[in-house]
Amino acid sequence: MPRPSTPLLSGTRIREVALDIIDRDGLDGLSMRKLAAELGVRAASLYGHVATKDDLLHEIANEVLERVDVTGFASGDWRQGLVSAARSYRAALAAHPNIVPFLAYGPARRDSSLQRLDVVHGALVTAGWSRREATMIAAGLMYIVFGAALSTFSSGFSTDPSVYSGRYPHLDRAHLLPAVAAELDHDSFELTLAAYVRGL
Structure with missing residues (x-):
């Protein structure tokens, strides 16, 4: 199968989808497994971009506060x-x-x-x-x-x-x-x- 021309994962995309989940399901509704499923990848793939869920939340918080x-x-x-x-x-x-x-x-x-x-x-x-x-x-x-x-x-x-x-x-x-x-x-x-x- 050929490589996709656009990578499935990026830090920006991960944060966007994670924030969508939080907006929809609340903080407790966010898990790395659910996030991976919505991105169409395996959970292990996320850890190349973000070390932990807590780190991800801090990154999302940082973007929200930039406003x-x-x-x-x-x-x-x-x-x-x-x-x-x-x-x-x-x-x-x-x-x-x-x-x-x-x-x-x-x-x-x-x-x-x-x-x-x-x-x-x-x-x-x-x-x-x-x-x-x-x-x-x-x-x-x-x-x-x-x-x-x-x-x-x-x-x-x-x-x-x-x-x-x-x-x-x-x-x-x-x-x-x-x-x-x-x-x-x-x-x-x-x-x-x-x-x-x-x-x-």
Whole structure:
């Protein structure tokens, strides 16, 4: 049988298909055996491109985090830098919510995370914050972003009005929240982000 003109495997293709599996089946749904099957190869073939599943997850995480935009700090306005970085971070996580728990463990040795954190930290220190304060501010921003990415407040309510009626007088319209969850979650994120930056 002749060799295919295009190789079946490449690092890029492996990461793309693995992320598709994570998006569809969750983190626990990704296995090297399943990934190999979807790529049409044997599992052993993958190990020429990636040593372990954990290494593969770090590579995927690195690519997801490359979408986080920290160019807003270049203007010298650290407030605008924080806001634009947080918005793009949330958007990157929202595109692939199933990998968020893996990303939430911190920057680890991921180059994309560390490069962006370096920009944030440097901009804050240049603006006059101490190194400790800059670390705390970056950590606080991550709490806001990951909190928004890991959960939806508005979707967590029942659409059955009888759950709230007569028992929780101040939640008499809570059954309407799931229908506008995306809008409310977005606005809640923006409110929290604005309050955080204003408070700083």
